[in-house]
Amino acid sequence: MVLNTLFWYLIIGLAGWLAFPLAYRLLAFLPDRGLALARPLGLLLWGYAYWLLVSLHVLQNDTGGVLFALLMVGGLSAWQLRKGRLVELRDWLGARRKLVIVTELLFLALFVLWTVVRAADPAINSTEKPMELAFINSILRSPVFPPADPWLSGYAISYYYFGYVIVAALARLSGVPGAVAFNLALAAWFALTGLAAYGLVYNLLALRNGAASNRERGEKAGSGETAGQDQVENEPASADAPLFAPILAPLFVLIISNLEGFLEMLHARGLFWQQADGGWQSGFWSWLNIQEISQPPVPPFGWAPERAAGIWWWRASRVLQDFDWTGQTREIIDEFPAFSYLLGDLHPHVLSMPFVLLAAGLALNVYLRLTGSPSARLDSFAWLRSPDFWLTAIVLGGLSFLNTWDFPIYLALFAAAAVLPQFLRYGWRWWLAANLLEILVTLGLAGIVLYLPFYLGFASQAGGLLPSLIYFTRGAHLWVMFGSLLAPIIAWLLWKWRSARPAVGPGLLFAGGLVGGLWLLASVYGLLRLGSDHGLAGIYGAPPGAPLVLESLTRRLASPFGWLTLLALLTLTWGLLNAFRCRSGEAPQEEWYNFTNAAQEQQKSDVFVLLLVLLGAGLVLFPEFFYLRDQFGWRMNTIFKFYFQAWIVWAAAAAYASAVLWGEARGWGQFGFRAAWVALLAMALVYPIFGVWERTRGFQPTAWTLDGSEFLSFTNPGDLEAIRWLQDAPYGVVAEATSLRASYNPSYAKVATHTGLPTVLGWPGHESQWRGGAREIGSREPDIAQLYNTRDWEQARAILEKYNIRYVYLGSLERSQYRPNIDMFDTHLAPIYQNGTVTIYEVPQYSLRAGQATNP
Amino acid sequence: MNQRFLRTEHILYAAALTIALLIRLLKLESAPFSNDEAALALQAWESALGKDPLLAPHPAYIVLTSLVMYIFNASAWTARFWPALAGSLIVLLPALFRDRLGSLPAVALAFFLALDPGLLAVSRQAGSLPLALFFTLLALGLWRKGFYLPAGIAAGMALLSGPAFWHGLAALGIASLAAAYLQKRQPRPDDGEGLRNVVFGLRLEEQDRLTTAAGSSAWRKAIAAGLVTVLLAGTLFFSIPNGLSAAAGGLAAFLRGWALPAGAPTGVLPSLLLIALAAYALLPLIFGLWGGLRGLLSGGAVDRFLLMWFIAALVLALVYPGRAVSDLLWAILPLWALATRQGVRLLELPGQDYLAVLGQALLSTIIFAFVSLTAVTLVNVPNLPQQQVLLRMAIAVLMLAASTILIGWGWSRTVAVRGLVLGLSVVLLAYTVAAGWDAAGFTGKSARDLFAGNAQLASADLITGTIENLDQWTPPQTGGLEVVVLNVPSPALRWELRNLQRVRFVENLPPEASPGIVISPDQPELALSATYRGQRLVLSEQTAWNTLNAADWFRWMVFRSVPAGSASLQHIILWARVDLFPGEQAQSGPGTLP
Numbered sequence A: 001m002v003l004n005t006l007f008w009y010l011i012i013g014l015a016g017w018l019a020f021p022l023a024y025r026l027l028a029f030l031p032d033r034g035l036a037l038a039r040p041l042g043l044l045l046w047g048y049a050y051w052l053l054v055s056l057h058v059l060q061n062d063t064g065g066v067l068f069a070l071l072m073v074g075g076l077s078a079w080q081l082r083k084g085r086l087v088e089l090r091d092w093l094g095a096r097r098k099l100v101i102v103t104e105l106l107f108l109a110l111f112v113l114w115t116v117v118r119a120a121d122p123a124i125n126s127t128e129k130p131m132e133l134a135f136i137n138s139i140l141r142s143p144v145f146p147p148a149d150p151w152l153s154g155y156a157i158s159y160y161y162f163g164y165v166i167v168a169a170l171a172r173l174s175g176v177p178g179a180v181a182f183n184l185a186l187a188a189w190f191a192l193t194g195l196a197a198y199g200l201v202y203n204l205l206a207l208r209n210g211a212a213s214n215r216e217r218g219e220k221a222g223s224g225e226t227a228g229q230d231q232v233e234n235e236p237a238s239a240d241a242p243l244f245a246p247i248l249a250p251l252f253v254l255i256i257s258n259l260e261g262f263l264e265m266l267h268a269r270g271l272f273w274q275q276a277d278g279g280w281q282s283g284f285w286s287w288l289n290i291q292e293i294s295q296p297p298v299p300p301f302g303w304a305p306e307r308a309a310g311i312w313w314w315r316a317s318r319v320l321q322d323f324d325w326t327g328q329t330r331e332i333i334d335e336f337p338a339f340s341y342l343l344g345d346l347h348p349h350v351l352s353m354p355f356v357l358l359a360a361g362l363a364l365n366v367y368l369r370l371t372g373s374p375s376a377r378l379d380s381f382a383w384l385r386s387p388d389f390w391l392t393a394i395v396l397g398g399l400s401f402l403n404t405w406d407f408p409i410y411l412a413l414f415a416a417a418a419v420l421p422q423f424l425r426y427g428w429r430w431w432l433a434a435n436l437l438e439i440l441v442t443l444g445l446a447g448i449v450l451y452l453p454f455y456l457g458f459a460s461q462a463g464g465l466l467p468s469l470i471y472f473t474r475g476a477h478l479w480v481m482f483g484s485l486l487a488p489i490i491a492w493l494l495w496k497w498r499s500a501r502p503a504v505g506p507g508l509l510f511a512g513g514l515v516g517g518l519w520l521l522a523s524v525y526g527l528l529r530l531g532s533d534h535g536l537a538g539i540y541g542a543p544p545g546a547p548l549v550l551e552s553l554t555r556r557l558a559s560p561f562g563w564l565t566l567l568a569l570l571t572l573t574w575g576l577l578n579a580f581r582c583r584s585g586e587a588p589q590e591e592w593y594n595f596t597n598a599a600q601e602q603q604k605s606d607v608f609v610l611l612l613v614l615l616g617a618g619l620v621l622f623p624e625f626f627y628l629r630d631q632f633g634w635r636m637n638t639i640f641k642f643y644f645q646a647w648i649v650w651a652a653a654a655a656y657a658s659a660v661l662w663g664e665a666r667g668w669g670q671f672g673f674r675a676a677w678v679a680l681l682a683m684a685l686v687y688p689i690f691g692v693w694e695r696t697r698g699f700q701p702t703a704w705t706l707d708g709s710e711f712l713s714f715t716n717p718g719d720l721e722a723i724r725w726l727q728d729a730p731y732g733v734v735a736e737a738t739s740l741r742a743s744y745n746p747s748y749a750k751v752a753t754h755t756g757l758p759t760v761l762g763w764p765g766h767e768s769q770w771r772g773g774a775r776e777i778g779s780r781e782p783d784i785a786q787l788y789n790t791r792d793w794e795q796a797r798a799i800l801e802k803y804n805i806r807y808v809y810l811g812s813l814e815r816s817q818y819r820p821n822i823d824m825f826d827t828h829l830a831p832i833y834q835n836g837t838v839t840i841y842e843v844p845q846y847s848l849r850a851g852q853a854t855n856p
Numbered sequence B: 001m002n003q004r005f006l007r008t009e010h011i012l013y014a015a016a017l018t019i020a021l022l023i024r025l026l027k028l029e030s031a032p033f034s035n036d037e038a039a040l041a042l043q044a045w046e047s048a049l050g051k052d053p054l055l056a057p058h059p060a061y062i063v064l065t066s067l068v069m070y071i072f073n074a075s076a077w078t079a080r081f082w083p084a085l086a087g088s089l090i091v092l093l094p095a096l097f098r099d100r101l102g103s104l105p106a107v108a109l110a111f112f113l114a115l116d117p118g119l120l121a122v123s124r125q126a127g128s129l130p131l132a133l134f135f136t137l138l139a140l141g142l143w144r145k146g147f148y149l150p151a152g153i154a155a156g157m158a159l160l161s162g163p164a165f166w167h168g169l170a171a172l173g174i175a176s177l178a179a180a181y182l183q184k185r186q187p188r189p190d191d192g193e194g195l196r197n198v199v200f201g202l203r204l205e206e207q208d209r210l211t212t213a214a215g216s217s218a219w220r221k222a223i224a225a226g227l228v229t230v231l232l233a234g235t236l237f238f239s240i241p242n243g244l245s246a247a248a249g250g251l252a253a254f255l256r257g258w259a260l261p262a263g264a265p266t267g268v269l270p271s272l273l274l275i276a277l278a279a280y281a282l283l284p285l286i287f288g289l290w291g292g293l294r295g296l297l298s299g300g301a302v303d304r305f306l307l308m309w310f311i312a313a314l315v316l317a318l319v320y321p322g323r324a325v326s327d328l329l330w331a332i333l334p335l336w337a338l339a340t341r342q343g344v345r346l347l348e349l350p351g352q353d354y355l356a357v358l359g360q361a362l363l364s365t366i367i368f369a370f371v372s373l374t375a376v377t378l379v380n381v382p383n384l385p386q387q388q389v390l391l392r393m394a395i396a397v398l399m400l401a402a403s404t405i406l407i408g409w410g411w412s413r414t415v416a417v418r419g420l421v422l423g424l425s426v427v428l429l430a431y432t433v434a435a436g437w438d439a440a441g442f443t444g445k446s447a448r449d450l451f452a453g454n455a456q457l458a459s460a461d462l463i464t465g466t467i468e469n470l471d472q473w474t475p476p477q478t479g480g481l482e483v484v485v486l487n488v489p490s491p492a493l494r495w496e497l498r499n500l501q502r503v504r505f506v507e508n509l510p511p512e513a514s515p516g517i518v519i520s521p522d523q524p525e526l527a528l529s530a531t532y533r534g535q536r537l538v539l540s541e542q543t544a545w546n547t548l549n550a551a552d553w554f555r556w557m558v559f560r561s562v563p564a565g566s567a568s569l570q571h572i573i574l575w576a577r578v579d580l581f582p583g584e585q586a587q588s589g590p591g592t593l594p
Helices: A002-026 A038-055 A063-080 A085-095 A097-120 A129-141 A162-174 A178-209 A211-222 A245-255 A260-269 A283-288 A312-318 A337-343 A353-371 A387-402 A406-426 A430-449 A452-456 A475-500 A504-532 A548-558 A561-582 A598-625 A636-664 A667-695 A717-727 A750-755 A764-771 A780-789 A793-802 A812-817 A822-828 B003-025 B035-048 B059-072 B076-101 B103-115 B117-123 B129-144 B148-159 B163-185 B195-201 B204-211 B213-233 B243-258 B270-280 B282-298 B301-319 B325-346 B351-380 B386-410 B413-439 B460-473 B491-496 B550-559
Strands: A274-276 A279-281 A321-323 A329-331 A465-467 A626-628 A733-735 A805-810 A830-834 A839-842 B483-486 B503-506 B517-521 B532-543 B567-577
Touching (some): A002 A038, A002 A085, A002 A162, A002 A178, A002 A387, A038 A063, A038 A162, A038 A178, A038 A387, A063 A162, A063 B243, A085 A097, A097 A178, A097 A245, A097 A667, A129 A178, A129 A750, A178 A245, A178 A353, A178 A598, A178 A636, A245 A337, A283 A475, A353 A387, A353 A636, A406 A430, A406 A561, A406 A598, A406 A636, A430 A452, A475 A598, A475 A636, A475 A667, A504 A548, A504 A561, A504 A626, A561 A598, A598 A626, A598 A636, A717 A750, A717 A830, A717 A839, A780 A793, A780 A805, A805 A822, A822 A839, B003 B076, B035 B059, B035 B076, B059 B129, B059 B213, B076 B103, B076 B129, B103 B117, B103 B325, B117 B129, B117 B325, B117 B413, B129 B148, B129 B163, B148 B213, B163 B243, B163 B301, B163 B325, B213 B243, B270 B282, B270 B301, B270 B325, B270 B550, B282 B301, B282 B413, B301 B325, B325 B413, B351 B386, B351 B413, B351 B550, B460 B491, B460 B532, B460 B567
Parallel strands (some): A733 A805, B483 B503
Antiparallel strands (some): A274 A279, A465 A626, A805 A839, A830 A839, B517 B567
């Protein structure tokens, strides 16, 4: 275990340092030159080269292929170091030894911390963990790319699986099996995310603190001394950069949680509950109306959250509820990073986290680059000729392959950051929209073209946009969900507001226009859709012809706290942004690149943070009025996807706001802020502390291991033994038990999951989600039932041939679910593996494919 | 150095190359294939046929061999051609280092490399090691000479030569560091060329060149040439693109050898490597260590580096968990270089006394030969009067000692010692040549050779002959004889049967199937539905080296024979359907063994 962990640490470090020269170039305007973002960049470029070249059949899907791809990244970096840049890089690193040491130690500490947590709770036996393990194992076993769908033989994976490719590459190179890689990946991604968040906020704070140094350099730039070396202009002196304050970023992004955990503690303590009518009642908990904790706690009361029949820490990811026409609740997923890591699902939204922060770093870089350039304009067509454009496109395009909805979100952030300097200098002009569109189109298209093999085999379940007429987020739930982030952000906004004293009008106009516009748009769209789509009302649980638009208006007006919060946040944010723009009147603000105004230079960080706050507000606001049509019909996944990203950008903003206020607020404001901040932090840390304690059983697990398959040795030792045997067996389709209700049941598809061999049908519900329907599934479920139940060998043989089955697995599940004709299998097939509970038959290739000589 | 000498030198190198080519290419197809050889040869063949096999991490061998097979078809000769050629061309490489080794030692080294048993053995097998040796040393030599572009090409080819290249590179790297460290600690007046000059034999001015603009250009040229070579040669001009994976796979395979999972079979025992070193490289071992120690004490940079190289390569081979006997070649090469330098020093005959030296050498040769042969007889012939034989040997040794003392007293001590050494050299050289002859497989004892790969196919002719005979009796309208190889995962067998039209390799066979011939493992429980006649054959043979005792080892060193119980045999059964035999009818019932 220790050796595996060490290998992963070293390989990820190697990927990062190999890519650092590229980051040094690509992120040249960041004070840390991409040092903290080099690891995500290295992994992404490595994974991209590996995936693309194996998909094009240039590389083999083996260790050599993985290593070759890594060496390619190293080669690109080496190329970058020509012409004396190696010396420059060495000198740069030499001057920032402390930063190097802090980033390395931070990564190591986070990696070790979460490795220990995973080692105490490694089992891959719940939620969607089996699916994720199946993808990793399938990528490791597939002879070619696109990798085989492990749960639907004969098809390639139809999912955004790039993260699993990167995990598989790490597993392959380190030589660890998929089930160990799963847990190491969680720890590694925890550390990568923390480090990337640190890097983003470090750069923002360093810019702020390095104002004086910049001004000096700006003067030099003005005198032409450093003409042509614009990347140097924005570099603050390393001594000015705060090294420890940015640690707030990993704290806010990864560990700080929503306030549901704190509420769980209050609930467990029995606070706000009174005994009445022979039972417990509480106006507060009823008003809050969060499932489970709206019910009375079970005495004796204590401070530790607990749930007699259930998992208390699960509820934090289900704070929100939607209510349909009849008042029935609809489940909404509102995951946040601490929950995701505590849950331990290696889902795409987790896997994409370091890379979205890398994308945010790219956005900050382009924003800084353009604020320092005379034209402040990004000519994306001219930029096409630069390698930087293509590297940026690889990063942003990769987000689609990692977690599809992240692509438009961070593409928009990048484009907004690229036009923001022009907006600040010239105010709103229509050509800004054209420039924005130009950037979106060129980068968007390049991002798609670079990942074309993925799109060719991908079928999305998304079926367009639906108006969210009666589904919306209650204000109380919004504050429980985001309060730990919104409080420091709003405190900072108010603090800035006080010093900047902007006019309220523009902010209010913008916020009102946006909220009102979306509200109106959703209503009009809803009316139009209701007229043509008669099934739409049913989605809301309403009868046909129900006055849904009117009901939407009534409900929202009756519960205004949520949209009013967003309205206020947008007003504050836009008001400030506008104030920065308007400081020198209507004339173009040349100071933005002349560095003559120290206050404005400091505001460069503030402006970018405002952009992050705006993006987060947009991500929370949008699903108030629209959501994506999928198999579920309500906002469950839309909220999940949008809120998760909102958490990341708001967490970065909250970390920055906290650091600034902690250091710069003065007088009673300082005292008040610090006291409130500590109290808030304590509330937000209740969840991760108690959660980790519970998940790890107080760090006293039954066994310390990173092997996620190890649990089978307790529950199904025979299966585990057979699976271990199949892990080394030749590649082929395996037949095992399946069921239409197999989803989320780790007993189903376990052979495919733990071996990477494709099975005929795994979890049908998931397959239909991934493929937007059940057409590909066809009659697989009854066919497998017939294979096991039939007494007629010809029938069985036809099924074996139809699905090209090589192995027939006969374990305890197959014996209990079907009535297998063992004599038939014994007669016609060869039992190639047997233990007390499992027999594996191999279908003779001879009988199925007669006449095919195997000689070349 | 005059033109005449240069011409002579060229002729000598040509002679060494001719010898090397002759003994490497002669009867190249005679030895049976091992599974390792066959696995690589099959991949090369499949690549030649335009298939897309999963390539092992030996792209240089596979790609080059596929080219030859594409032109000349697949055969044992074409499968072994490139290693044999590379193993032959190695003899020319000393010429690239003659300014450091000395002209005469370099020429002598060429001949010794031509005859070295280990190098000869691996050069006559399908594999990457000779390519790795040749291209690595060629790249170093060309770089030293200032031919940066060809050096880059050679380095690219070396990079494509699989894990053996990384093994050699690691040894060279460690040796360079060790030599630099020693030089730093013990600077000698004659080491004025700088610390790094011992590394790969680069001179001071050559090193300077590397750090200047011109050096930068040289690096660029070499790296560009290397990358283009990897890209073009590694993929055979893009026709085998996955050769690139295989190129990186060499490094991965080398690293994986360090981290063999618990329970995985490791390589041969370290003691076997030491035995192999003594058995195949006794001559260079004695003179090489002598020369190396001399270099270490006198501070000679070249000898010291060669000694470090030998030690590093040997230690690396010993500690590497996935070790193989052939890894020793990276140690034997510098050992030969040391030995030839030391040998030439010893052969610098003192003025008028060469006749005395030759006389002493002749006497020494005779006595050493007598002692050796007597010792062999003692071990090999039972029931000999041991005391008498030992007495004879002792007398012979005493005679040699007496003659040495007398010559040393009568002429000079130098004459006596050099004559003794020369005599010993002649005997050891004869032994080396004999060992090389065996290792080359000319005596049909390749299975008893430590440098031979894993289990070699033993009954190839019998298997193919039987199938061909039965095929002749099969009516042509049936489409030819169908052969099924059932659960015999032997690449060597697959290679032997590669030309059959209807052959399949399966893991199991349904009861109703009745192919003409079934080749199965030697499992008595196997029952076939039709009536078959079976013949038990030896599929492969491998020597269980760990069962040999000291006397067995001695016998093996001389005769390349091992006790009958030390050979591990894998049997198969070749089943033929009864109706294939003239006059027989197919009948139901289990198969029978005659």
